[in-house]
Amino acid sequence: MIAEYGLIFLILSMLLSALQFLLPLCQRLAFPEGTKKIIFSVERNSELIFYTTLVSYCCLVYCFVVSDFSLEITSQNSNSQLPLLYKVTGVWGNHEGSILLWLLVMTFFGFLFSKHNLKNDLLKTNTLIVHALLCFLISCFIFFTSNPFERIFPPSIEGKDLNPLLQDPGLAIHPPVLYIGYVGCSVVYSLAIAFLFSKDSSKEFIKTLKPWVFLSWSFLTLGIGLGSWWAYYELGWGGFWFWDPVENASLLPWLTSTALLHTIIVSERKKKLLSWSISLSIITFCLSLLGTFLVRSGVLTSVHAFANDPSRGVFILCLLVFISGAGGILLYKNLHKYSDQNNIHLLSREGAISLNNIFMLTITGTVLLGTIYPLFTDAFFEKKISVGAPFFNATISPLVIPMVLGMILGPLMKWGRDDLKQIFFRLRPIIFINFLLMLLVWYLAYRGPVIAIIFIALAIWLAASSLFEIYQLVLINLKKKKSFVIPLKTVSQGLAHFGIAILIIGATGTSILKKENIQFQEVGETISTSGYEVKFMGVSKEIGTNYKSDYAKFELYKNGEFVSVLNPEKRIYNFGKQVTTEAAIHSTLLGDIYISIGDNNSGLWTTRIWFNPYTIWIWLGVLFMFIGGLISLKRSFKELK
Amino acid sequence: MKAKHKRSIFILFIMTFVSIGAYILLTNLRDNLVFFYSPSEILTKIPKADQKIRVGGMVDSNSLERRIIEDSEKKYEEISFTISDLLEIKYFGILPDLFREGQGVVAEGFFDLEDRVFNATNVLAKHDENYMPPEIEKTLDRKGIEK
Numbered sequence: 001m002i003a004e005y006g007l008i009f010l011i012l013s014m015l016l017s018a019l020q021f022l023l024p025l026c027q028r029l030a031f032p033e034g035t036k037k038i039i040f041s042v043e044r045n046s047e048l049i050f051y052t053t054l055v056s057y058c059c060l061v062y063c064f065v066v067s068d069f070s071l072e073i074t075s076q077n078s079n080s081q082l083p084l085l086y087k088v089t090g091v092w093g094n095h096e097g098s099i100l101l102w103l104l105v106m107t108f109f110g111f112l113f114s115k116h117n118l119k120n121d122l123l124k125t126n127t128l129i130v131h132a133l134l135c136f137l138i139s140c141f142i143f144f145t146s147n148p149f150e151r152i153f154p155p156s157i158e159g160k161d162l163n164p165l166l167q168d169p170g171l172a173i174h175p176p177v178l179y180i181g182y183v184g185c186s187v188v189y190s191l192a193i194a195f196l197f198s199k200d201s202s203k204e205f206i207k208t209l210k211p212w213v214f215l216s217w218s219f220l221t222l223g224i225g226l227g228s229w230w231a232y233y234e235l236g237w238g239g240f241w242f243w244d245p246v247e248n249a250s251l252l253p254w255l256t257s258t259a260l261l262h263t264i265i266v267s268e269r270k271k272k273l274l275s276w277s278i279s280l281s282i283i284t285f286c287l288s289l290l291g292t293f294l295v296r297s298g299v300l301t302s303v304h305a306f307a308n309d310p311s312r313g314v315f316i317l318c319l320l321v322f323i324s325g326a327g328g329i330l331l332y333k334n335l336h337k338y339s340d341q342n343n344i345h346l347l348s349r350e351g352a353i354s355l356n357n358i359f360m361l362t363i364t365g366t367v368l369l370g371t372i373y374p375l376f377t378d379a380f381f382e383k384k385i386s387v388g389a390p391f392f393n394a395t396i397s398p399l400v401i402p403m404v405l406g407m408i409l410g411p412l413m414k415w416g417r418d419d420l421k422q423i424f425f426r427l428r429p430i431i432f433i434n435f436l437l438m439l440l441v442w443y444l445a446y447r448g449p450v451i452a453i454i455f456i457a458l459a460i461w462l463a464a465s466s467l468f469e470i471y472q473l474v475l476i477n478l479k480k481k482k483s484f485v486i487p488l489k490t491v492s493q494g495l496a497h498f499g500i501a502i503l504i505i506g507a508t509g510t511s512i513l514k515k516e517n518i519q520f521q522e523v524g525e526t527i528s529t530s531g532y533e534v535k536f537m538g539v540s541k542e543i544g545t546n547y548k549s550d551y552a553k554f555e556l557y558k559n560g561e562f563v564s565v566l567n568p569e570k571r572i573y574n575f576g577k578q579v580t581t582e583a584a585i586h587s588t589l590l591g592d593i594y595i596s597i598g599d600n601n602s603g604l605w606t607t608r609i610w611f612n613p614y615t616i617w618i619w620l621g622v623l624f625m626f627i628g629g630l631i632s633l634k635r636s637f638k639e640l641k
Numbered sequence: 642m643k644a645k646h647k648r649s650i651f652i653l654f655i656m657t658f659v660s661i662g663a664y665i666l667l668t669n670l671r672d673n674l675v676f677f678y679s680p681s682e683i684l685t686k687i688p689k690a691d692q693k694i695r696v697g698g699m700v701d702s703n704s705l706e707r708r709i710i711e712d713s714e715k716k717y718e719e720i721s722f723t724i725s726d727l728l729e730i731k732y733f734g735i736l737p738d739l740f741r742e743g744q745g746v747v748a749e750g751f752f753d754l755e756d757r758v759f760n761a762t763n764v765l766a767k768h769d770e771n772y773m774p775p776e777i778e779k780t781l782d783r784k785g786i787e788k
Contacts, residue, residue: 236738366666373670384677386695391673395666518734520709520716570738579738598735599718601707606718606735 003071006059007149010100013052013107014139020045020132024125042128043114049135050111057104060148064091070155073097073148079159079575081546082167089172090162095312096148098175103138105176105183110135113187116640120204126194127187134186137319145312161575164547170230178223178250182288184216185253188260189285189327192278196330202338206268209281210636216284217261218629220254225622236568236581236596238610240510240618243389248371249291252364256284259360266350269415273354275331275338282327287364289320294371345417352410359403366395393511397451404458404504407497408465411490435461452512456505463501470494492635496628503621509591509614521607530611532593533557534566539597539605547571549582552597552605556586568595587616675749680728683759688752696759697747698724705742724748732761739766 020042060073064087069075077094078087092098110131118124142148165171188209195205227250232240241247260280267277293316344350370387377383412426439457443450473490517529523538537553549571556563566584573580583596591613598606677695678688688694704723709716720732722742730748740746750761 362662369666370670384695386675386677387670388673388675388693391669394669394673398665518717520718581735581738596735599707601709601718604709604716604718608735 002059002062003068003149003151006056006063007147009052009056009059010139010143010149013049013056013103014136014143016045016049016052017107017132017136017139020049021129021136024129042125042132046107046110046114046128046132049132050107053104053107053139057100060097060100061088061091064088067159069157069159070151070153071148072150072152075152075156075159077159077162079161079546081574082159082162083545085169085172086162086167089166092175093162093166093171096142096146096150098179099138099142099146100148101176102179102183103135103142105179106131106135106138106186109183109187116208118204118208120198120200122198123191123194123200123205123208126197127190130190130193131187134190134323137322141312141315141319145315158575161546161573164571164573164578164580165234168230168234170226170234174223174226174230177219177226181216181218181220181223182253182291184212184219185257185285185288187212188216188257188281189323192281193327193330195278196334199337202267202271202274206264206274206277207636207640209277210264210268211633211640213257213260213264213281214629214633214636217254217257218626218633220250220257221622221629222626224250224254225619225626228622229619232615233583233585234580236583236608238514238516238583238594238596238608238612240615241507243370243392245371246295248367249294252291252367252371253284253288255360255364255367256280256287259357259364260284262353263357266353270350272344272350275335276357278331278338282324282331286320286324286327287368289316289323293317293320347413347418347420347423349410349413349415349418352406352413356403356406356410359399359406363396363399366399367392370395397455400504401454401458404462404500407500408458408462411465411469411493411497434464449512452508455508455512459501459504459508462504463498466494466497466501492628492631494628495631496625499621499624499626499628501621502617502624506614506617506619506621510612510618513613515611517609519607519609520601520604522604527607527609529593529609530591530613531558532563532611533560534593534595534609536605536607537565539600542569544571546575547573550597550600552584552595552607554584554595556593566593566595568597570597589614589616591615677747680724680726683728683752687754690751690754693749693751693762695747695749696724696728696730696752697745698726698728700724700740700742700744700746701727702742728759729757730759730761730764732764734764736764737766740764741766 024042062068063071063074064078065084067074067078067080067087069078073094073096077097078090082090086093090097092101110128113124113131114128116124191205191209191212195202224247227247228240231237231242231247257280260277263273263277263280266273293313344354346355370391373387374385377385409423409427412423435457438460439453442448442453442457470491515529517527519527521527521536523536526533526535528534533556535555535557537555539550539552542549542551549569552568552570554566554568556566564586566586568584569582571580571582572578581596583594585595586593591611592615594610594612596608598608675693675695676688677697678686680696680698683694683696701723706721708719708721710719711717717733720734720736721729723729724746730750732748732750744766747765748759748761749763749765750759752759
């Protein structure tokens, strides 16, 4: 019965959102000259939409928790033996539930937005109306193509179990975090469209837009980071990024929202690039929808696609065409309003930001091309191809170098117009010389691939200059006000740039400098790699809550001294008999020892032992970026009040 | 006149920049495309020996063999199996967790025409119970085999 209540509340939420954009529309059609005031409270209604969706979502969670296997979704994705945590996270471990979660977050953001205290009433009302339209479209999508409350007859006695790869704390929190990021983009989109309708100054629009951009950017960053972390330790392939379509899909909106993050600062301070900011707001949401389309429709070969259904793909594609089309046309019609003097001098802060924006967009285009190119050749030439990781690595790494240089130089430049001489003066020659020296020393001592050395040297330079920037600002503040107040804006920028720097170090180590050993190992045999000795101690059978496992034991020594015991596993789950590989990782700041085991052949085991230098820096970098984003978020929310 | 001059230089600069970028992008794309073949296509449209390709099909039952090969330093396990129709695939390494006989698999690597063997550098299996790589589905559809 609970499931039916869930469906009723879902329909209610759908009707309420329809009401929210239809009523004002009718009013405006009927009284074109009439008052702008809308008869009913859009704010109150946004609240109601959120509550009804929440109730509907809770009903679904309840069905999972009590293991009601008369629902299709629970019987496919849950099991009575499953630990409670995975019963709850199983709600979004499948297509239907995860889209309902999407709607929940979306309505919640509508609710949050309705609590904003804006001077410009029309902007707020319009935003809520556009947002309700988006909510309505998504709830239609749920109701017509992926209803989570579908019953099956006869009801199953036992569920088929949640995909074992998803039974993991990392993946449990990854989808909600990523969705906060994706859905945050929807508010940004609604705001941009509402602004195009209104005829007001940009000041309040940018002010309102800022916290939402920071919110979605921070959570996208964290979500992508969590997904990558999960892929690293759970898939057992030893890498952190595989240029899989699903990963690319989440990267695309991240890239454009990073660009947006920077342009709105220009729009705010210099009243320039406003039309560009609006375009980016629209593009970002379209790309997050495109990502959903790519993942859900099954048009691409992906290592982690859900089981899928073509009608869903068609629906999302129509949605995408509608949303991007509407945004594009509106922007085009209103473009003349914002065509102010967009003169930007290259040697200035806004010049550096624009240049970085161009690089960001180039990377976005490249990733997009590589991701959807296989679709085109399949549709038009009947050729099945795939674009491999080498393409992305080869085209994107050269773009990273000027971007990092821009990140080093940009914050040094002044707004408006700067002078080349002064920039060189401020370039802090010591760091530059250090940079050259380091390159030399590294090459002499290490002799790794040159590209890796360049990346690491650049990253260290960036890290140093971001830290120095923070230090300098604190110092200036200390002198001026004689108090220890940290200027939040530059700290957040410095932290995020510092995060990028150490992320580049980690990514370079893990992808270019890693060492892989694949071999057949006897019990008692020792393999040496990068200063470590790995001794294989044998494999025992263990029984877990809902799986059996081959539990291997390795002893790790460094220079003859015992370090720790590592236990990679191979699990066979009781239901579905699916096998998963659990890698064992020993992390240090200098690198990870990463072991996974393969098959057994007459007492010998295939083992894969990696040494991944600096991998931990990737996760630390993501964390720094997230913290930087949160600081900006907090500050921009304060400004709004 | 001067402003016009400036603008045309600017446009020229942008054009060169864009065309160089496009050239790099497209050549890179061409070199890194991996084409998909079905086992029968591989014998008719023979790929070059240094061209990386993907083949996909069903793993024949009872075709999986494991041999141990020893060189001066280490022992390796050589895995070989055939996919329908009878294309032999050789692979060193760990098979994916979902690799089973009688189920779909995609192998990435190089075709050796002399020995008629496909040397795989990577083997991909489907990712969950219900998922079938679209390429295999299409190959099977073409043959009219029931899934």
